[in-house]
Amino acid sequence: MARRLRPVTWAIVIFPVRPERHWEEPRSREVLRGYSGSMAAILGVHGIWCDQATGPATQREWTERVRIGLQENHHPDPHSVEVRVAYYGHLYLDGKGTTGITADDPEDLDEFEQEILFGMVEAAGIAPAGSGQDKLGLPSSFQTALRGLVNTPFFGSATTSGVLWLIKQVRRYFADTAFRAAVHREIEIAMEDDTKVVVAHSLGSVAAYEALRAHPEWPARTLITLGSPLGLPGIMKRISPALSRGTEWPGSVRTWVNVAAKEDPVALVKKLRTPYDRRIDDRPAINTIIRGHDASQYLRNLSTATALIDALR
Structure with missing residues (x-):
């Protein structure tokens, strides 16, 4: 005689779903350590046109180009050199700035x-x-x-x-005080106790310069500016704190190397010694015309690589 199976009663238990947590505060140093894998002697600050990139991608590109330049100029161990990038491109995607500009926008330039x-x-x-x-x-x-x-x-x-x-x-960097402070905050978070050199490109050179002036306690001893618009009079008069005689030197920095390519239309003033400080080491560079302002060109350039080799000794 076949055994009758008892009916099975299924119970469904519904657990409340915990909402995904989103970061509301700036990234911590601990998060950034996991981001790069190790502490880095070089802190990079990128420039314009990085809002559609990502932090990891930008850091990988900078590290690769820096290592190529070091290898070509006989650094003893270029692949051991780590570059940490203070990434702020995502800050432009907050919907508060001017986005989606097209040739038909009826906007005036101030x-x-x-x-x-x-x-x-x-x-x-x-x-x-x-x-x-x-x-x-x-x-x-x-x-x-x-x-x-x-x-x-x-x-x-x-x-x-x-x-x-x-x-x-x-x-926007100069007009939006909160945005400017957020950019400086990204640099502050990325600064490590063993950071020896800050390499800053384009608008990033302005942000790095201002941040270094505001933090003389930071450990960086060398500043390398690449394709910098710092010499433009309109930018000089907007530097914060305002420039005055004897205050132009950036904080704890002992050596400032400025690299400007003749093909770069953004680095309008190629030499910064006269408008800023006679101690600045202005070095020329030759980039390809089609990418005269690109960070990728500057990062492996002879002038940049030799300045980095000296800074990392």
């Missing part, structure tokens, strides 16, 4: 933005001409300047919108 634009035009050897208004709501000479920059090899495949975004990123 006086500071015009100064940046025409400075790059001058550096690129373009002479804008014309008068009246064009579709951006800008004088047609502005349109000529934008188109001229896009048609030069200096910015690679950048569009008019890309050049405008570059200018807007620079302006």
Whole structure:
């Protein structure tokens, strides 16, 4: 006789789902240690156009290019050199700045933005001409300047919108106090007790310079600025704290090397000794014309590599 099976009663227990925790505070030093795998003697500060990149990708690229430069210039152990990047590109994605700029936006460039634009035009050897208004709501000479920059090899495949975004990123750093402080905070978090040298590119050189001036207790002894716009008068008058005689030197730094390529239209003033301090070691560089301002070109450059070798001794 077949045995009858007792019916089974299933019980479903529903546990409350704990919501995923999102970081509300800036990343800690402990998090950053896991991010790079080890402490690093080199702290990198990236520049403009990194908002669509990621922190890990930027750090990998910087580390690779730095190691190539060191190897080519006979550093005894380039692959042991670690680079930690203070990444702030994500801060531009908060929806508060100017995003999605296109050639049809009826926005005016303010006086500071015009100064940046025409400075790059001058550096690129373009002479804008014309008068009246064009579709951006800008004088047609502005349109000529934008188109001229896009048609030069200096910015690679950048569009008019890309050049405008570059200018807007620079302006936001100076105009938005909270944003500026957040950038400095990323540098502070990334600074380690054994950081020997800060390598800063483009707008990052401005942020690093200001942060170092504000923190003379930091351990970094060498500052290397790459493709820096620090010499532009419009930027100099916006440096915080304001520049005054005898206050130009950045904090604990003992050696400041400034590297500027002749093909770089952003590093408008190639030598910073006169506007800042006669102790600055201004070094020339040659980058490819199509990537005259790229960090990848600067990081493996002879002038940068030899400065790093000296700083890491």
